[in-house]
Amino acid sequence: MVETVxxxxxxxxYEAVGLKKHYDGGKVAALRGVDLQIRQGEFVAIVxxxxxxxxxxxQMLGSLATASEGVLNYRGQSIADMADPSEYRAHExxxxxxxxxxxxxxxxxxxxxxxxxxxxxxxxxxxxxxTELLRSVGLEHRLTHFPSELSGGERQRxxxxxxxxxxxxxxxxxxxTGNLDSVNAKQIIELLLxxxxxxxxxxxxxxxxxxxxxxxxxxIRMKDGRVISDSGVTPPTDSP
Numbered sequence: 001m002v003e004t005v006x007x008x009x010x011x012x013x014y015e016a017v018g019l020k021k022h023y024d025g026g027k028v029a030a031l032r033g034v035d036l037q038i039r040q041g042e043f044v045a046i047v048x049x050x051x052x053x054x055x056x057x058x059q060m061l062g063s064l065a066t067a068s069e070g071v072l073n074y075r076g077q078s079i080a081d082m083a084d085p086s087e088y089r090a091h092e093x094x095x096x097x098x099x100x101x102x103x104x105x106x107x108x109x110x111x112x113x114x115x116x117x118x119x120x121x122x123x124x125x126x127x128x129x130x131t132e133l134l135r136s137v138g139l140e141h142r143l144t145h146f147p148s149e150l151s152g153g154e155r156q157r158x159x160x161x162x163x164x165x166x167x168x169x170x171x172x173x174x175x176x177t178g179n180l181d182s183v184n185a186k187q188i189i190e191l192l193l194x195x196x197x198x199x200x201x202x203x204x205x206x207x208x209x210x211x212x213x214x215x216x217x218x219x220i221r222m223k224d225g226r227v228i229s230d231s232g233v234t235p236p237t238d239s240p
Contacts, residue, residue, distance in 0.1 A: 011040035011075075013170060013202050014061060018070035021056050021225075026068075030056040032225035033070070040169070043196050043203045044232070045216035053225040054206045055174055061204060062093050062172045090115060094163030094171040094201070096192075098178035100155040102147040108134065108158050109143040115165040133161035137191060153184030160191060164199075171195075173205040177212065189215065 014037065021031040031053045038044055046054045059065040060072060063085040072079050074088065082088055089095075102111045112130040121129070134140050137157040147155055156176060163171060173192065177185035189212055196203045205216065213219050218232035 012037060013040050013042075013075060014038040015073045016070065019057075019060065019067055019072055020069040021053070021060065021065065022068040029225055031060075031067075034225075034227055036220065036227060036230065038202065038204065040202055041200055042218055042232070043193075043216045044205070044218045044220060045213035046204065046206045046220045046222060047208065047210065047213045048222035048228075050208070052222040054222050057222070058172050058174050058204065058206050061170075062095060063089055090118065091166050092168055092170060094166075094168035096156075096160055096163045096171060096173040096176045098175040100147070100152075100159045100179075102155055102158060102162075104147055107144050107146055108139065108150070111147070111158055112162045112165055115162060119166060129165065130161070133164055134158070136164075136195070137161050151184070152180050153187055156180060156184070156188050157191065160188070160195070164195070168201065170202045170204065173203065175206055175208065177207070177209065185209075185212075 016034050016036050019031055019034040020029070022029055034053075034057060046057065048054050056065060060067060060079075063079050063082070066080060074092070079085065079088070103114070106114070109127065109130045112133055113126040116126045116129065131140065131143065134143060137160055139154060139157055139161070142150065142154065142158075147158070150158065156179075160176075171192070176192065177188050180188060192203060192205070193215060195201065205212070207213055218230070220227055220232075221229040
């Protein structure tokens with residue numbers, strides 16, 4: 001387990017300094033020098049126009065993409081220098097994507113168990129954990145159903161339950177309501193808020209919906225690969 005960094009304002013989970021990401025041999029700059037800190041238990045919304053780098057930043061927080069330049073630490077340890085980033089993703093991070101990524105030939109309960117397969121838990125323990133999680137998202141009556149038998153909102157609930165399978169301390173959600181109608185979108189956001197409150201997880205959510213961002217305790221706005229405002233950072237005052 002990586003070392004926890006303490007600060008007077010709480011546990012520092014993420015710290016990015018000069019974070020840059022280039023594609024196509026450096027011709028495309030997705031991130032152009034991002035500095036930020038995220039602390040334990042925060043609900044952070046990242047907003048901005050399409051192509052501003054918000055999803056790239058989320059992928060880097062989850063070690064799904066690597067930095068071209070700069071430093072990104074998780075609890076004081078460089079993500080780039082981790083011996084096994086897949087273990088970090090499996091045990092520290094819960095992912096929720098716009099596309100649900102459920103396996104169509106697996107039942108709801110089996111889909112939720114997928115992250116647990118390499119954790120050493122027994123079949124009985126996996127089933128018990130999956131049942132508990134599906135109960136927490138209101139789908140205990142759907143255990144043996146297949147994804148094709150569920151609505152879009154129900155499939156996203158299954159995806160959220162799967163993201164929590166290994167008791168992560170951080171949930172990274174990329175446009176989790178993007179494929180849902182307004183009714184289901186509202187229900188999913190209410191569910192994420194409840195899980196954030198009840199479990200105390202750090203929630204980082206990318207969204208284009210400013211109404212959703214308004215529910216966060218902190219909003220980071222991005223444009224052209226840069227952070228242009230951060231409601232969690234107090235601007236400096238001029239010296240007298």
